[in-house]
Amino acid sequence: MDQPELSRHCIPWTPFKGSLGDATVCIVSSAGVRKKTDPPFNTDGDSTFRVIDGAGSDLAYDDSHYDHACADRDINCIFPIDRLAEMKADGTIKGPTAKHFSYGFSMKLRELRDDTFPKLLKEIEAARPDIVVLTGG
DSSP: OOOOGGGGGOOOOOOOOSOGGGOEEEEEESSOEEETTSOOOOTTOOOOEEEEETTOOSEEEOOSSSOOHHHHHOGGGTSOHHHHHHHHHTTSSSEEOSEEEEEOOOOOHHHIIIIIHHHHHHHHHHHOOSEEEEEOO
């Protein structure tokens, strides 16, 4: 049986070897999280991403493809921005990056791979995180 086409493009695991207390952390989510002032994601399919500032206040999410009960109570279960602030306050991490990122639901896998993700990667690299936390919806 042939491997699915996208499996050849998986991101390799890269273990973190630094000191957590000296690390900046960036959140990248596929849960359709955005600032409330940003345009909503199209829940029928959206290959764009949103930039969320490091404070991450006043957030919303747009997705109809997962159970929202937990996120409705606390958005941190899909986008743990407040947990990063707490970890900074107690010295566990150096802090969150100035920008975090989220994208929405899309079945346009080639568009994601060839267009969206390369642009997203450039944005993530510019944020200069030591650690990237990936979350899903």
